[in-house]
Amino acid sequence: MDRMNLGQSIHERKAIEKGTHHQVALNDGTKKLLHLTQETAAQADLVQSLNADSKIPLNQHVAALKRLTKKVAEIAEVGQALQNATAEHIMTTFLSSGSVSHNVQKLLSHFESRLKAIIEHIFETTDTNQNILWKILEECYVQSYNSRGDLHIDNYFAPLYESALGSPYDPDFESEEYYDHESRLDVDPHYAEAERIRQRRERETAQNKN
Secondary structure, eight states: OOHHHHHHHHHHHHHHHHHHHHHHHHHHHHHHHHHHHHHHHHHHHHHHHHHTOTTSOHHHHHHHHHHHHHHHHHHHHHHHHHHHHHHHHHHHHHHTOTTSOHHHHHHHHHTHHHHHHHHHHHHHHSOTTSOHHHHHHHHHHHHHHSTTSTTOTHHHHHHHHHHHHHSOOOTTOOOHHHHHHHHHHHHOHHHHHHHHHHHHHHHHHHHHHO
16 A cells, blocks of 8 residues: 555544544433433423422522523533534544545645634524535635635645745655645646745855855
C-alpha cells in the first residue's frame, strides 16, 4: 500500500471509530432523555396534586417543586448533549465519506473545527421544518466561495505558502506539508513564482557571504 492510500485508510478508520462513538452517544442520550421525560411527567403530576391540596405542608410542596425543576434542568442538559452529538455525527459522516479523494479528506480535516461551528450554528438556528443538511451545505458553499469565508481555500494554502517563503523544504522530509507544497508548485503559478523568487534570493545571499 502506498503512502497516500495508507494515510487515507488510517483517516477513514479513525473517522469510522469517531462515528461509532457518536452513534453510541446519540443512542445513550435518547434513552436517557426518554427516561427523564417519564420521570419528569410523573413528578409534574405529583406537583399538580400537591397544588390542589391546601393541607400539604409548605416544605413538602417546595421539595416536590425542587425535584421537578431539577428534572427539567437535567432534560435541558441531555438535550444539549444530544445537539452536540448530532453535530459531531454529521461532521464525522462528512469526513468518513468513501466517495471523496485523499486530498479532499485532508481539506475537510483541516477545516474540521470551522465545519463543526457551521453545523452547530445551522442546527441551532434552522427551523425543524427546513432541510437542515441542505442549509449546512448551502452555508459551506457560501463560506468556501467567499474570499473571506471561513472555508475559503486560501485558509488552507496560506500556512503552506508562508512556510515555503520562510524556509526551504527538505526533499528528504516526506511530511504531508512537503507533498502539499510540491503539489501546489505544479498547479499554482503564483505560488511557484514566489518559491522561485525565494530560492533566487537565498542563492544571492549565499553568494554574497562567499
